[in-house]
Amino acid sequence: MTKRKIDIEQPAAAAQETEPAEAPMTGGNTEGIAPAQIDPLEAVVEEWVSNLVAKTPTVAARRIAAGLHAAGIHTQEDLAHANVNLVRRVLVAALRADAHSLTGTAARFHLED
Amino acid sequence: MGTINREDILTKRTHVYSFIQRKGSPRYSLELFSLHGAMGSAEEPLGEPEPRYRKSVTRRGAWDRVGEIESPPDAPTTSFTELMPRATATFLEQLKKSGEPFAVHTVIHQNVDPQNYTRWESKEVFDGVRLTSFTRNDAEGDEDDLVQIEADAQFAAFDRVFPITFGEKAGTDITKEVVAVAVYPEDDRGDPSTKEIYAITKVDTTAPKLVYSTNGGATFTAESLTVIGTDEPDDIAVVGDYVIVTSSAGEAYYFAKKDDLANTGWTKVDSGFASGHGPTAIYAPAVGSIYFAGLGGHVYKLTIPGRDVSALEAGDLTAQNLTAIHGAGDTIVAVGADNAVLVSSNGGRTFSSPTGPAAGVAQNAVHVWDKDTFWIGGDKLYFTDDRGASWLAVNLGMTVASVRAVRFARDLKGVGYVGVVTSTPTAHVLRTTDYGAEWETFSVGGFNTANEGIGALAVGGPNYVVAGGLVAAAGDGYLALATA
Known part of the structure; x- marks a missing residue:
């Protein structure tokens, strides 16, 4: 969980570091900076996660x-000591959380833009 | 040995020209060979019967003939001659250097441009042609400005291809969409009047309907399969003495002996299928090797109809619903939703998942030529000759919304068919006679333009195709047979 947080925040932090140097040259125009902070991958993954679970959290759990x-x-007790490969397989199958699903979402997301 | 000269072209109405395709692949177009050369006669030795004798028990010193065995035939052969200026490289020299098998198309035209190979009255397709000997004429003499090359060749398969026309079959028996069709045998050998055609429709009130013919389509029998109940069927196959139907909704396969296809002869087997991962498609090259693609990325294997299936792939590589499966030799390819492609090169023991041809696109159909080369139908028709490492979007000559079915002739792989649906929606059947380089509808006439959808194709030889699908949204189905 901690690692994921760092991954997400790193690009934003990097962008902020470059801001002071660039700001004077663009005459303090901050309108162009805000869109640069949106990670396009994050938008796609957010859409994907939303399709998987967020729209129907109880259905996903069920x-x-x-x-x-x-x-x-x-x-x-069974779950605590279950074979992790078996559990991984159940998770992927129940959520359709596979690579095909994510790349497919990316393809469609791009088209919708 | 024929030669072409100017007088022939001016006076004859019908012409025969040979075209060479350097590889049997949609990446290679046809090149006119007859301009400076000619193809010789094609010889196909048939197997000679070898008599078997035993010593006579009634006549001393004599032998009684007790029967005969068929010996395998020698390879079929042909020859090529090419006459070119000495300063010019010849076609045959290039083919000799490449060493690769190539294809020859002998096109019979009437009054068209000799370069035009897309319009023909009939044509011959030679598959897997290899040069076996190569002779250049004398390099001395007065008339030394032309070089003549003669080459002998072997070929793997040959057939004549004709325009064919669809006719609707079993129109009164079929009242629901036809979801799958199968023919037996899948090649042109044997008596066409004993060809078997099997079609399965969606549930008609209480059960799906099996509509079949065992006399080449002359008459059909309809059987309501109540053993399946209201579970929608997905696919049908003929293997050995059995007919097998799959249903992902029923999470089972159903089978019957070919000689007892009445409703009572059918048996349901659901053992071995994972819950929620029923079988959608079947590939059945032989009893002992029957493969099912299923929901949620599952692939199953069945040995003998009646036994339990075992899972070969249990959703580890993809969770997508698979919709089609096909193979050749030890290569098995399954495709499905969201660009899912699973490939096994060891008879299903292990699978890999190469990146499919189009992200996010549902792949509906697959046909495998060999271990490296296969076709996939999705939003377009795709071809790979490197096991899915790269894909070629094949030009079908028309704008399609989806490719629903793709099948090539087993005995002449250069001839194939695709079933496509346009955005209208209207279904079409397109045909290729040159390994997918060109696709056309002119040689497959009579397909009803009222047909909205195409569910499946079954090919029983280069000039034999069966199509089934949906006539209209009201739900009526059709079964159409085209043959020469």
Whole structure:
């Protein structure tokens, strides 16, 4: 979780560092800086995550739980000691959270723009 | 040995020209060979029967003939002659140096530009042609300004291709969309009047309907398969003595012996399918090697109909719903939603997922030529000859919304068919006779323009194709057969 936060904030921090040097040369025009802070990948991934879970969080949870049951994992104790590959497979299947889904979202997102 | 001269071109109405395609691939167009050369006769030795004798038990010293065995035939052969100015490189020399098998198209025209190979009355396609010997004429003498090259060649397959016309079949039996079709045998050998055609429709009130013919389409029988119930079927295949239907909704496959296709003869098998990952498509080259593509990126294998399936790929590479599967030898390719492509080169033991041809696009159909070369139908028709490392978007000559089916003739892979749907929507069947370099509709006439959708194609030889799909949104279906 901590690592992810750093990844997201790094580009923004880098952009801010260059701002003081550039600001005087553009005459203090700050309108052009705001769009540069939006990471296009973040926008795509946000759309993707939104499709996966955010729009239907309870449905997503129910699908994962159903997938775990189908895989023979029925209790909290089972899940705690389950084979991680099995759990990973259930997560990917229940959410359709695979590479094809993300690249497909990127292709469509670009078209919609 | 034929030669072409100016007088022939001026006076004859029908012309025969040979074109060479340096590789059997959509990347190579046809080049006119007859301009300076000629193709010789094609000889196809057929297997000679070898008699078998035993010592006579009734006549001393005599032999009784007890039968015969068929020996394999020698390879079919042809020859080429080319006459060129000495200063010019010849076609045959280039082919000799490349050493690659090439294709020859002998096009029979009537009164058209000799360079035009896209319009023909009939044509011959020679697949896998290789030069086996090469002779240059004497390099001495008075008339030394021309060089004559003669080359012998072997070829792997040959057939004549004709324009074919669709006719609707089993119109009264089919009242719902046809989702899948199959023919047996998948090549031109055998008696055409015993060709078998199988089609499965969507659920008609209470159950899907199997519509089949065992006499080349002369008559059809319809069978309501209540064993499937209201679960929509997805695909159908013929393998050995069995007909197999898949249903992802039913999470099962259903099979029956070919000689007992009545509703009571069908058996449902759901063991081995993962919950929520039922089979959508089937590839069944032989009993013992039957493959299913399924929902959620699953691929299953079945040995003998009736047994449980085992999962070869359980959604590890993609979670997308797979929609089509095909193969050749040990190569198995499955495709599906969101550009999902799974490839196995070891009979399904392991799969890899190369990046598909178009991000975000649902891939509907696949046909495999060999371990490196396959075709995928999605929003366009795509071709790869490097196992999916790169893709060629093939020009179909018309704007299509999606490619729904792609099938090539098993016995002459240069001839193939695609089923496409335009944005109207209107379904079309296009044909290629040159390995996908050109696609056309002129040689497959009679396809009904009222047809909105095409669900599947089955090819039973270069001049034999069956199409099934949706007539209109009201839900009526069609089954159409085109043959020479």
